[in-house]
Amino acid sequence: MKSMKMMKKAQAGFTLIELMIVVAIIGILAAVALPAYQDYVAKSQVAASLAEITPGKVQVETRLAAGDLTSTPQEVGLALNTKRCSAIAAAVTINGAGSIECTMIGNSDVTGQTIKWERTAGDGKWxxxxxxxxxxxxxxxKV
Known part of the structure; x- marks a missing residue:
């Protein structure tokens, strides 16, 4: 009978120090994971900005084939601004040089930065x- 009482008392639960160790471990893991997550978010925002201006390349090629100049984003099928771009600029000259640029919106690592597609006149590569x-x-x- 006495051993039964001892057994019940031994199964009371976790001690305070065990719970504090678990909380400390979770805090350390969160401190390591948060900066990595912020970098991942910034990288995805840059990729999304590039994706928003990439469709304009096809329309630039079409306008060049027709001999038309381009000076606004609307002429290549893009909006002036989007969810990821505070401003979009597009320009194509008759010699074939051109660019489509996005001023990005996002976290502090991304906001105000630019991403741009540039077309060279000679070989037509982007x-x-x-x-x-x-x-x-x-x-x-990445070059």
């Missing part, structure tokens, strides 16, 4: 450039 930190650039923009 290249991506951006003013954001290299760790946030999409693979298309």
């Amino acid at each position: 290249a991506c450039t951006s003013s954001v930190n290299d760790k946030f650039k999409p693979k298309e923009c």
